Amino acid sequence: MTTEILDVIVIGAGAAGLTAAYDIHHDTSFTYKILEASDVIGGRLQKLEGFADFPIDIGGEWIHVPPSILDEIYNDPNENPTDTIETVQYIQTYEEWEDEEWNTYDLWNTDYKFKNYTWFDFFNDWMAPGLDVELNCTVDAIDWSSTPVQLSCENGKQWAAKHVIVTSSVKVLQDHDLGFSPSLPQDTQEAIDEHYMLPGLKVFMKFQRRFYKEAFTFVEDHEDNEIPESDKYYYAATFGQDSNDNVLGMFAAGEPAEFFIGMTDNQIIGNLLEQLDDAYDGAASNNFIEGFVQDWTNSTFVKGVYTYLNDDWDSLGSIPTMRQPLKDRVFLAGEAVPADNYEWGFAHEAALSGRFAAERVVELLDD
Ligand SMILES: Cc1cc2nc3c(=O)[nH]c(=O)nc-3n(C[C@H](O)[C@H](O)[C@H](O)COP(=O)(O)OP(=O)(O)OC[C@H]3O[C@@H](n4cnc5c(N)ncnc54)[C@H](O)[C@@H]3O)c2cc1C
Numbered sequence: 153m154t155t156e157i158l159d160v161i162v163i164g165a166g167a168a169g170l171t172a173a174y175d176i177h178h179d180t181s182f183t184y185k186i187l188e189a190s191d192v193i194g195g196r197l198q199k200l201e202g203f204a205d206f207p208i209d210i211g212g213e214w215i216h217v218p219p220s221i222l223d224e225i226y227n228d229p230n231e232n233p234t235d236t237i238e239t240v241q242y243i244q245t246y247e248e249w250e251d252e253e254w255n256t257y258d259l260w261n262t263d264y265k266f267k268n269y270t271w272f273d274f275f276n277d278w279m280a281p282g283l284d285v286e287l288n289c290t291v292d293a294i295d296w297s298s299t300p301v302q303l304s305c306e307n308g309k310q311w312a313a314k315h316v317i318v319t320s321s322v323k324v325l326q327d328h329d330l331g332f333s334p335s336l337p338q339d340t341q342e343a344i345d346e347h348y349m350l351p352g353l354k355v356f357m358k359f360q361r362r363f364y365k366e367a368f369t370f371v372e373d374h375e376d377n378e379i380p381e382s383d384k385y386y387y388a389a390t391f392g393q394d395s396n397d398n399v400l401g402m403f404a405a406g407e408p409a410e411f412f413i414g415m416t417d418n419q420i421i422g423n424l425l426e427q428l429d430d431a432y433d434g435a436a437s438n439n440f441i442e443g444f445v446q447d448w449t450n451s452t453f454v455k456g457v458y459t460y461l462n463d464d465w466d467s468l469g470s471i472p473t474m475r476q477p478l479k480d481r482v483f484l485a486g487e488a489v490p491a492d493n494y495e496w497g498f499a500h501e502a503a504l505s506g507r508f509a510a511e512r513v514v515e516l517l518d519d
Contacts, residue, residue, distance in 0.1 A: 156183075159314050159513075161184065161186075161313035162506075164189075168502040176513075187286050189453045197270070197499060198211045199272040206393040206397070215263065217498075218262075240391070242263040242391065243366055246367035249369070279503075295333045299481060315483065317506070318485065320453070324454070325484075348459065351409040351413065353403075353412060356443065357421065358442050364388065364435075386400055471488075
């Protein structure tokens, strides 16, 4: 049986993969397909429905730049998503509980949130329609020794393409899940291995009444506080939403998230309620209705929240190496490979990195 040779295969239907495919689909007549391991699109952008009276982002949630970035990603001179998508500017401060009292601190930048909408909705409603996505297709072998590149999925399906854009997370690449043959060049693999994929989770807790502050954190001691990106904070998930519910979110990444590895959902929620009770006089346990835990550390196809590279903010570190096309056949993209600066980790940067990879592939196909 001969396999059709596609112009482009995109691995992964997260922000990066969907944006790469969107550009190829809308701006060219080249053939392409997205191969996605899971049974849904979105990758680290997913939403929880039915838990509260508004949709909840259980992955990426904030828009860390002005919302016009959504128009830039959609990139259609005739239509702007922000004409219909509502967003709200986030607060500028948070509070910290230390030695039995609250102190107020500035938040580090200006953020926005979707109103009764999510990052997942943006990609699902605006970017994904019409795209050719093959779900449940976990790529486990990529022979890029010659053109076309030959790929196969765990379910036995075979594919061939002139160019492959890989958007899997850095941890998936570090664990060699994609089965590159030959192995990736040493400098590329070293650049990949230089990243640290932060473990992380999100928890949402519904309460009978609102007893908590808008955004807050606790001073905590962690034994091995070596990961500067470590983070753990609570926030009213209802901020800016049309909602009658009281939903408190908790996000942890890095060291504080490692603490929860191996715990059951009930143990995690019990631990958080105990911490909240301490600051709020038992109000958390007394008003708790139900909770939801999204564990990203153990998610099979992502394995963490986002990458941490190094704290030398003037250096792009290993990113330029990761951006180098491999024999013009394989292109790495995604959250850890930002297109033109060192703002990795964000949903919008992931999207733009997919666009950057698609541009380079289209240039080669045009030649
Ligand atoms: C809890 C959490 C909170 C966050 N908060 C924010 C935030 O507030 N604001 C923000 O801007 N960003 C946030 N982020 C980061 C943001 O979500 C990510 O940077 C972005 O979604 C990454 O997109 P991506 O396309 O690069 O990767 P992914 O979304 O990981 O997409 C990669 C895709 O590849 C698929 N895949 C993996 N292996 C294979 C394989 N072998 N075969 C086929 N497919 C495969 C995966 O299933 C996945 O769908 C957060 C992330 C998390 C997890």
